[in-house]
Amino acid sequence: MCAQGYPENENGMPGAAVADISEETPPPFVGLITGDRVNIRSAPSLSAEVISQLSKGNRVQVLQKRGDWYGVRLPPAISVYVLKGNLQMEGDGSSALARSRVRIRTGPGMAYAGVGSLSEGQRVRVKRFVRDWAEIEAAGKGIGWVNRLYVTYFAKEEGVLGGDNRSIP
Numbered sequence: 001m002c003a004q005g006y007p008e009n010e011n012g013m014p015g016a017a018v019a020d021i022s023e024e025t026p027p028p029f030v031g032l033i034t035g036d037r038v039n040i041r042s043a044p045s046l047s048a049e050v051i052s053q054l055s056k057g058n059r060v061q062v063l064q065k066r067g068d069w070y071g072v073r074l075p076p077a078i079s080v081y082v083l084k085g086n087l088q089m090e091g092d093g094s095s096a097l098a099r100s101r102v103r104i105r106t107g108p109g110m111a112y113a114g115v116g117s118l119s120e121g122q123r124v125r126v127k128r129f130v131r132d133w134a135e136i137e138a139a140g141k142g143i144g145w146v147n148r149l150y151v152t153y154f155a156k157e158e159g160v161l162g163g164d165n166r167s168i169p
Contacts, residue, residue, distance in 0.1 A: 044071070051115065080138045081112070083132060089108055
């Protein structure tokens with residue numbers, strides 16, 4: 001941990017001090033969230049639906065860049081939804097397989113924004129059912145958008161994310 005309160009990145013530098021590197025480093029890379037309550041949106045626009053928020057110190061896998069926005073892998077804690085009829089339930093109903101290519105949405109309805117898709121046969125963890133929709137764990141199965149002003153380069157390796165993307169101690 002450096003004096004500014006950020007962890008050191010793979011170069012031994014504080015995460016906040018290397019913001020310019022992300023401009024030069026094409027995705028994918030691991031980014032560090034530098035603001036409090038940073039919105040993850042369904043599309044690269046301020047008018048897009050807010051899916052969730054990230055806290056200062058959260059690490060994200062940056063997958064792509066569009067203008068001033070980074071497309072990040074959705075953290076596992078974020079819930080997303082798929083139409084229940086597109087899933088083949090397994091065992092006790094806590095997991096399922098996608099019957100075909102299935103659109104992932106931010107809420108239980110067609111009016112909610114799409115944030116990705118499941119491939120046929122892809123397994124998901126089912127949290128609960130809301131009407132005809134299954135709430136599933138995102139676990140890397142969708143992309144949200146974060147303004148690049150709130151993301152700084154942390155490392156090139158995905159392995160530094162850890163299992164849950166929580167704040168760095």
